[in-house]
Amino acid sequence: MKDTTTFSIPVLFNVHSFQTDLISWYLSIKRDLPWRLNQDPYRVWVSEIMLQQTQVDTVIPYFNQFMNRFPTTYDLANAEEQDVLKSWEGLGYYSRARNLHAAVKEVVASYDGEVPHEKDKLKKLKGIGPYTLGAILSIAFNQPEPAVDGNVMRVMSRVFHIEEDIAKPRTKKIFEDVVREVISHDDPSSFNQGLMELGALICTPQKPKCDQCPVQEHCLAYEYGNQTDLPIKSKKKKQKQTDFYGLIIQNKHGELLIQKRPSEGLLANLWEFPLMPKSELPIEEWFKQHYGADLSVNAKRGQVRHVFSHVIWNIELVFAQVEGEEIDYGQFVTADQLKEYPFPNVQYKMMDEIL
Structure with missing residues (x-):
């Protein structure tokens, strides 16, 4: 060539x-x-x-x-x-x-x-x-x-x-x-x-x-x-894979915790259920550090996979209950109120598993 x-x-x-x-x-x-x-x-x-x-x-x-x-x-x-x-x-x-x-x-x-x-x-x-x-x-x-x-x-x-x-x-x-x-x-x-x-x-x-x-x-x-x-096209680099816990968190009123993503980067300014990168840190400890509240994990069930152009997200769903009323980040909404917020497709895949 x-x-x-x-x-x-x-x-x-x-x-x-x-x-x-x-x-x-x-x-x-x-x-x-x-x-x-x-x-x-x-x-x-x-x-x-x-x-x-x-x-x-x-x-x-x-x-x-x-x-x-x-x-x-x-x-x-x-x-x-x-x-x-x-x-x-x-x-x-x-x-x-x-x-x-x-x-x-x-x-x-x-x-x-x-x-x-x-x-x-x-x-x-x-x-x-x-x-x-x-x-x-x-x-x-x-x-x-x-x-x-x-x-x-x-x-x-x-x-x-x-x-x-x-x-x-x-x-x-x-x-x-x-x-x-x-x-x-x-x-x-x-x-x-x-x-x-x-x-x-x-x-x-x-x-x-x-x-x-x-x-x-x-x-x-x-x-x-x-x-x-034709055309001649070299192969793309293999996509990176990232593993998360998708936290489906309710308060005592049955409302769901959602948060707005940062104003820069992937899916900027859209809303989501909290995503925790998988690590050796217990979910409860991670949540306490980032949200200032205690969490009781009820179950882990359901998997969601979403392919972006450059990365693949693998999300394991975690269902949990937050203790108390105050959290440092995010807000609680009813299931009906979710439709008022713009969510990315990956989050709708999570909704399909829980609603």
């Missing part, structure tokens, strides 16, 4: 024909998705943030309820963070929601609520990386900017037979340069969405539907017969 940092479009590659075939196909088959009703930059922005690392079918109901709740940049900017997180609840990768909220506040404060169309202004907003920047500029503002995600890298690696490891950060720049060379300047919105749609529906990771591909005649990997060998 060549170790290069640049890639040149083949001299005989018919860029205009490739653009025409891709755009014509896209316009004829594009899915009826709620964020495609118009090119409103705010709607495009919200959809692209939600679609990061999340399937389209999963995003659709979240997008609809989110836009109903926060239909304009002003509505989102004026919302409380806990309300935003509650609307995002279950979608995962919650830093996306917090960054979107912060960035929209900046749009309202600095740009009168209008999403800026200038590249230098847009890329300074929190949470907008190269892909989201290109998606907004091309889809909403018809600017010929590349929007390169995993789908696009897979399509272009096959079309141009690019043998660079897409797991390496520097490789993305190669694909951005390639897309910038071949993108339609007449309809960049349809071109970029066409590449995304092609990767999602036809040029799939396994068993690509080459017989249905609108750009088959342009595809070098198809010509060579090794399309399933």
Whole structure:
């Protein structure tokens, strides 16, 4: 494999024909998705943030309820963070929601609520990386900017037979340069969405539907017969596993102890049942140190496993009773009140075991 940092479009590659075939196909088959009703930059922005690392079918109901709740940049900017997180609840990768909220506040404060169309202004907003920047500029503002995600890298690696490891950060720049060379300047919105749609529906990771591909005649990997060998992607490091006790603690009124997670880090500002890292320290002693109250453990039963992108949590559920009324951290709520707070999916798995 060549170790290069640049890639040149083949001299005989018919860029205009490739653009025409891709755009014509896209316009004829594009899915009826709620964020495609118009090119409103705010709607495009919200959809692209939600679609990061999340399937389209999963995003659709979240997008609809989110836009109903926060239909304009002003509505989102004026919302409380806990309300935003509650609307995002279950979608995962919650830093996306917090960054979107912060960035929209900046749009309202600095740009009168209008999403800026200038590249230098847009890329300074929190949470907008190269892909989201290109998606907004091309889809909403018809600017010929590349929007390169995993789908696009897979399509272009096959079309141009690019043998660079897409797991390496520097490789993305190669694909951005390639897309910038071949993108339609007449309809960049349809071109970029066409590449995304092609990767999602036809040029799939396994068993690509080459017989249905609108750009088959342009595809070098198809010509060579090794399309399933591309893209090249090195394996990720094995995920770390962390073991916890999940403490299901009631007071004498039958209320449950929950707490808000720190404002930084994984699952920031969401709510949870207390999680105790497993160690040689007795649960009762650990709880006394951290919460200032005595605890009586009733039983250990039930296991919950949750996989994040970089770590796996293994949680053993512990049912316990707190002595007295005062604790130093957290708050007690009824089972009915739990639905008022934004919880991450891992905590809902715990709820399924106890409610």
